[in-house]
Amino acid sequence: LNSFGNFTASADPLPSWAESDSRDRIIEFVAAVTDPQRPEYVTPAERIAVFDNDGTLWAEQPVYFQLIFAMDRLAQMAKDDPSILTTPVLQAAATGDLKTVAEGGHDALIEVLNASHSGVTVDEFQSAVADWLETARHPETELPYDQMTYQPMVELLRYLRDEGFKTYIVSGGGVHFMRVFAEEAYGIPPEQILGTYMDTTYDSADGGPVITKADGIAFVDDKEGKPINIERTIGRRPILAGGNSDGDFAMLEWTTAGDGPRLGVLIHHTDAEREWAYDRESPIGKLVDGLDKGPDMGWVIVDMAQDWSRIYTGAN
């Protein structure tokens, strides 16, 4: 069966995608922009593809995995020094009380992020993330978080690279957090990961210079921030963009409004059985504008339940 699986994979670039209009349109787009004989041809240098991460490349329920990491880390830090839990929000976070953190809204989130993400060097922070990924398990699937990547999207990323695309993550998640697993999980190197970031400081200490994470979010890579960050950092307009929520609307709009062939792809979470079903009313991954306006803009709306024959990389 294994060798048959390999055979299938080499014949079919998207083996975990069911026969579907979504799959056909993606393959047709790639065929068009990579064929020098066709008018839609795009040179390799301009084949930039950008993808949101949470809810697009891996799962995001019951809450963004980075927030689970933040709360786990806070609990761990409090074991050594309980006095760091200076507010009711931090005390709640350290016990895994998501409800209280969520009720605190944006301010509570920043409080938890500052307490768990700052005051350490980038190297220390990334070691902590790596350690957490080794041992933490998702409360429902019991999978390691970095095995809750979507196998169809891992295949799509690889397919695009095989066809000369440069694949990027452009995510509301933190750059330092994502860089720990994205190369192994998605084949995307650190320099192709854009995201939210906190301020950092550079200090030339006795033991050599260090870069330390500071309090406060310097840039939020969400909504209009996504095309702004793409323009600022990549300096080219992508020809393909994938996302799953209204936080990706501007990125897909910016991408698909360019001249020539463009593709926008939205992952619609329709699979309550194998994953989660949510869109218009969800506090995480809210999707309204994309469903209302995306189809008229030519975007592919992926129906997860129908279009994907497999969900997680870490489970068949």
Next chain:
Amino acid sequence: LNSFGNFTASADPLPSWAESDSRDRIIEFVAAVTDPQRPEYVTPAERIAVFDNDGTLWAEQPVYFQLIFAMDRLAQMAKDDPSILTTPVLQAAATGDLKTVAEGGHDALIEVLNASHSGVTVDEFQSAVADWLETARHPETELPYDQMTYQPMVELLRYLRDEGFKTYIVSGGGVHFMRVFAEEAYGIPPEQILGTYMDTTYDSADGGPVITKADGIAFVDDKEGKPINIERTIGRRPILAGGNSDGDFAMLEWTTAGDGPRLGVLIHHTDAEREWAYDRESPIGKLVDGLDKGPDMGWVIVDMAQDWSRIYTGAN
């Protein structure tokens, strides 16, 4: 002669470098990190090389070329609408009066940049830069500015890429300005150009979304800002860094303090005859710390007069 020139270039990766210790040390470093049999071997993915631009890859006298562009653009804009010159500084800038602008210090510089660089879309701005490069000539050399690139550095960039390095610019100059010419001049694509940037806004207008340059500098890519930007954007510590002023000190320090083989390169402007000679006392490209501490840190100090057999790409 032309075919002989090509033959020489293919035999010698750095034909515009004189026989010198600087040249030998660069070639020895590249040989060491690219040979899988040697302990200093570095995988291609980690072969990140970063370079300052002004004074390192192209000239910067009598003043940063981007400031000359800003003043020229202001003069052009004032032809259509003289009322934009609302202050004595802007009036001076529009007449090319560098002295008054320089005396105004940082505030005057920001004033000139805001007036000449903001309120236009990125596309419009970059068209204006391209038009300027076509026609503007340097007051002393009479060369187009983008031919005042240093031929030895253009060769070094190409040599590094041929040896599997990824070459980046990390400059105090503006990203939108540099991206107009850097790909043709240096072979460095937009996504490998880091620099200072202004805020931009994303607006979804009737004619399609636009990204517009706004007033104010959002990030200054100089001094400690350079390693911070490298860490944030590239996410790997470079193994080679080149610069020419104390604005590059932190970048070279960060690069060369890493484990394993590292190389720092400082261009010392010693050539009053073919270029300019300046260092400790210069308002542009001031170099003190690099000369005092660089040699002990193992940095290569390039003596432009001695080590380069040719200066500008655009002139023999």
